[in-house]
Amino acid sequence: MDINLSLKIDTEEEEVEENGEEEKMDLQETNDNEATATGEEVADDSSVELSLQDNSNTEELSALQMQMNRMKEENKVLRRVVEQTMKDYYDLQMKFAVIQQNTHNNDKKALQEPKGSVPEFLDANPGGKDLGLSLRLQTDHHQEREEGYKEEINKKENGNDASLPNHNKLQRTDHHLAGISSHAAAASLHNRKARVSVRARCQTATMNDGCQWRKYGQKIAKGNPCPRAYYRCTVASGCPVRKQVQRCLEDMSILITTYEGTHNHPLPVGATAMASTASAAASFMLMNSSNYSLANGVHNFTQSSSLPYSRATSHHIFYPYSSPFRSINPNDPSKGIVLDLTHGTSSSSSASASHPFGHPLSSWMQNKPSSHQTNRRGEKKDKSVAENVTTSIASDPKFRVAVAAAITSLINKEKGTPLSMGLPIRNSSP
DNA sequence: CGACTTTGACCCGCGC
């Protein structure tokens, strides 16, 4: 019993801090009561004490066995998920290869088109009946942007890169990034702002994403009284990655973090999982800018789509889960992908039930997902202890970070190619 | 003392 209680205390420690001393007192009381019931009252009678100890040992053993069994089951489920992930990944890779082939052919055709005409691969879906949407659905603004990028690509290909003065510093950073990237076409992709926004419930000023950040500015953006903070990655000097952090106006508990750029250094374990996903999302966005689903502003990551710049790609991971973290910013597609993690993480008990570790992305978030399930007075009493422990472990951010990192690492190793927006993100998972 | 945060100034793009 003591073991269970201490486990609960450990896993809920941070939450206790959040919710005040109330729960701690509650646990303390329970502990004291049990001690009184099992120990102190019978302290005079040693034989009864021994038998009670035996009983409690047996109970402990059975409880531990139950825990072990549950962990085994959990392991099985996790394995199944990994297998499924791998399977999905290979399926998507096959689709991607086909699309890449088609797009390559279309690119050749497009180059032969007279100037001013719309290349076929931008106008229509290149070979995928079920893939993506036509660029015609995009706004004029976005089309102009697309034209601008195409011009730039052409200039680069012709060795004429005199357009730089028109770019702001950030874009120059992107040029720098492009220079690092080994693939020329991928480099041109980086000229486009690769942004991934993450919406997540978070009480702290920033999400703990495993990276080290330095704040370099703060602004009150128009339309939102909450200041927007600007951070720069300081894990390695010269790392071009930046992030903006701002609270959501509608729901102050939601933190919107926008990542921009690619790390040029190895990442910590927790950051690897996050960065991999963010990079994959960003890469995906860059390659799928023509495929916004304008009907609802949602783009399904699990669905392969037309890839107008696919010749620029090396290897990309498509996130094989269907979940809320897959939407193109519906207000402004040019602002990149929005990964909405506010649903999957708010209640990990249900997530854990249907999904072994809840939302795969939520692993690197700093939120406390178990707050709704275990900490309220009396609520946990109707759960078995083992269930509580399992849930607590599964909802432990560190555990989820480890799982997410492991999956990412597994996928990367399997493929033999790290993923990023043109730069390798090394696996630092153990 | 170095790393980090704060904050006003500055730069640049964009719309009118």
Next chain:
DNA sequence: GCGCGGGTCAAAGTCG
């Protein structure tokens, strides 16, 4: 051309 807003810089302050 001008004003506005977003993004960045850099000096001063803070902290461990």
